Each structure stands twice: as C-alpha cells, then as structure tokens.
Amino acid sequence: MDHETVAVYESHARAWQARRPPRFVDQAQRLAARIPDGQPRVDLGCGAGDYLTHLGRPAVALDAALAMVELARSVAPDAWGVQADLEALPFRRGGLAGGWARASYLHLAKVRLPVALADLHQALIVGAPVTLTMRRGDAEGPLVDDDFPGRFFADWDPEALAEVVVGAGFALDELASQTEGREWLHVHATRARTLPDFVGPDLRVLFVGLNPSEYAADVGVGFARPGNRFWPAAGAAGLVTVDRDPRHALRVDRVGMTDLVKRATPSAANLTRAEYRAGTSRVERLVAWLAPVVVCFVGLTGWRAAVDRSAGAGLQPNRFGGRPAYVMPNTSGVNAHASFDDFVEHLRAVRRLVEHT
Numbered sequence: 001m002d003h004e005t006v007a008v009y010e011s012h013a014r015a016w017q018a019r020r021p022p023r024f025v026d027q028a029q030r031l032a033a034r035i036p037d038g039q040p041r042v043d044l045g046c047g048a049g050d051y052l053t054h055l056g057r058p059a060v061a062l063d064a065a066l067a068m069v070e071l072a073r074s075v076a077p078d079a080w081g082v083q084a085d086l087e088a089l090p091f092r093r094g095g096l097a098g099g100w101a102r103a104s105y106l107h108l109a110k111v112r113l114p115v116a117l118a119d120l121h122q123a124l125i126v127g128a129p130v131t132l133t134m135r136r137g138d139a140e141g142p143l144v145d146d147d148f149p150g151r152f153f154a155d156w157d158p159e160a161l162a163e164v165v166v167g168a169g170f171a172l173d174e175l176a177s178q179t180e181g182r183e184w185l186h187v188h189a190t191r192a193r194t195l196p197d198f199v200g201p202d203l204r205v206l207f208v209g210l211n212p213s214e215y216a217a218d219v220g221v222g223f224a225r226p227g228n229r230f231w232p233a234a235g236a237a238g239l240v241t242v243d244r245d246p247r248h249a250l251r252v253d254r255v256g257m258t259d260l261v262k263r264a265t266p267s268a269a270n271l272t273r274a275e276y277r278a279g280t281s282r283v284e285r286l287v288a289w290l291a292p293v294v295v296c297f298v299g300l301t302g303w304r305a306a307v308d309r310s311a312g313a314g315l316q317p318n319r320f321g322g323r324p325a326y327v328m329p330n331t332s333g334v335n336a337h338a339s340f341d342d343f344v345e346h347l348r349a350v351r352r353l354v355e356h357t
Contacts, residue, residue: 009068
C-alpha cells in the first residue's frame with residue numbers, strides 16, 4: 001500500500017475513529033449471512049474495527065497500520081489481529097471463507113489493484129463471498145479537501161472496476177451504487193474456480209492462454225500440468241526465471257498472464273466461439289489499459305475463433321489493443337504437432353520482439 005497513507009493512519013488512528021462512524025453495517029451483515037458459522041473471514045483494512053461485530057466469527061482484523069489493528073482488537077478482543085499489506089496477504093491458499101473490505105483497496109493505484117485482488121483470490125476458498133466498497137469517479141491521487149491530508153485514493157468507473165474484479169477470478173454478483181456523503185460502489189462477488197489475472201504496470205510480455213484447465217485453477221498456476229511445456233520453454237527462452245510461479249514472473253520478470261476465457265474446463269474443446277469473442281474484447285481493453293510491450297497468445301484456436309480465422313503462428317499483421325501481437329501454438333501436452341524446441345523458438349522470437357520494440 002501507499003506508505004504515506006499508512007503513516008497517516010498510524011498517526012491519526014484515534015481521530016479517524018472519532019470522525020468515521022460505520023456507514024455500511026447492512027452491507028457487512030449481508031456478507032456475514034453468506035459465510036457459514038465457524039469458518040474464518042477477514043476484515044481487510046479493518047480500521048478501528050467498527051464492522052467486526054457484524055461480520056460473525058471467527059474473524060481476522062487486518063490492517064497495514066498497527067495503530068488500527070490495536071484499536072480493532074480493543075473493540076473486538078476475540079478477533080485475530082494481523083498487521084499486513086493488502087498487496088502481500090499472509091494467508092495460505094484457501095484459508096478464508098469470506099472477505100470484507102470497506103474503503104481499503106481504494107488506497108491502491110489502479111494498475112496495482114488486479115494483482116492485489118489475485119492475492120485475495122488465492123486466500124479464499126471456492127465459493128467464498130467478498131464485498132468491496134470503493135469510491136466512484138475518475139480521480140487518482142491525494143484529495144484536495146481531505147480532512148486527513150496525505151492519503152492516496154483511486155476512484156473507479158463501475159464498468160472498469162467490474163472488469164478488474166472478474167479478471168481477478170471472481171464472479172460478479174452485484175455492483176451497486178450508494179450515495180452516503182459521496183457516491184460509493186459496493187461490489188458483491190464470489191470467488192470462482194478459475195485463475196486470476198497476474199497483471200500490472202510496466203509489463204514486458206502479457207501471455208494470454210485459452211482458458212484455465214480445472215487442474216490449473218485448483219493449483220493457482222496457469223499452464224501448471226507437468227506435461228504442459230509453457231514454463232520450461234519460457235525459462236529456456238529467458239523470459240521467466242522461476243518455474244510455475246506467476247507472481248515471481250510478474251514482479252521480477254515483468255511477465256503477466258491472463259486467459260481469453262475465465263471459465264475453467266477439463267479442456268479448451270468445451271469453449272464456444274461466443275466465449276472467445278467476449279474474452280477477446282475484455283483482453284483487448286486490458287492490453288490498451290496496461291500497454292505491455294508485447295502481447296502473446298498461447299494457442300491459435302482462440303485467436304482464429306475471435307480475430308482471424310486464417311491466422312498462422314508468429315507476429316500478426318495488426319496490433320491488438322495498440323500493441324504488437326504474437327500468436328504461438330498451444331503448449332499443452334496433448335498438442336503433438338509442436339515440439340518443445342518449437343515452443344522455445346517461438347518464445348525466443350517474442351523475447352526478440354520485446355527487445356526491439
């Protein structure tokens with residue numbers, strides 16, 4: 001999170017508590033009703049803990065500011081207090097059954113929200129409900145009239161926010177607007193059995209798969225099957241430095257990952273042309289927003305279904321979302337038409353394209 005924002009909350013926790021009574025108790029109670037009793041849930045950016053009494057138990061009170069965690073624990077001593085960053089959640093995979101985030105993720109820069117929500121996705125069980133409250137608008141940065149000056153805010157357009165939430169692996173149940181002092185957006189979503197996007201700013205390459213296999217969705221890594229040749233080939237081509245670790249690829253190698261279709265299936269043969277087309281439109285908007293140096297589609301099927309039915313492998317004649325587009329064969333083990341060396345050569349071509357674009 002923004003360090004200056006955290007410092008403001010550390011210094012002014014009690015003053016903030018006095019000036020910010022809970023506004024959305026009904027939303028917290030609505031979330032709690034969807035979480036089975038006895039299963040852990042988390043208040044992400046718990047502040048002074050005003051919503052903890054409405055979220056059920058057991059509950060985790062998480063905040064980047066220790067002063068806020070201490071206040072929350074004084075309100076709800078039976079809650080588990082955790083000081084942690086929303087961009088580095090300290091939970092094991094599938095450790096939580098629900099998440100509440102009242103005006104916390106709005107302190108992240110917009111381009112950093114997708115991977116933060118990917119962290120939340122991996123921490124939740126499939127089917128877990130989440131509620132996020134964000135500010136509606138298009139501003140990004142400190143507020144001119146902030147009564148706690150120095151804080152960073154990112155306001156969101158509802159459609160753009162919905163796409164980030166879906167890209168992060170959540171089924172969007174409802175996105176409602178409410179005016180309470182200013183206009184707020186309440187996102188009600190469910191953790192889906194899929195992969196989140198691993199994307200962010202300053203990408204060298206964005207890889208686009210067809211869709212997650214159920215195996216990949218369950219382990220949280222794209223192209224994860226032992227027989228899939230993507231990761232070994234990407235390593236041999238010098239694009240990634242750690243095998244089957246999309247977070248490392250994003251943060252260290254500046255390599256991002258998404259899929260044309262978010263729905264996980266046993267094989268890509270289950271997908272429809274309509275799904276490919278809708279997914280291509282989503283990914284094109286993602287590429288236009290984040291502007292990776294190169295976008296690479298892993299699998300000709302989706303590109304041919306949605307963009308160019310006669311396309312061959314290699315650099316495409318037209319840009320995609322304003323960026324160079326490269327299409328390569330599917331690296332799945334069932335694709336017997338391409339060898340490991342073929343994949344390495346395609347990925348080396350992608351790397352050369354990155355270096356010369």
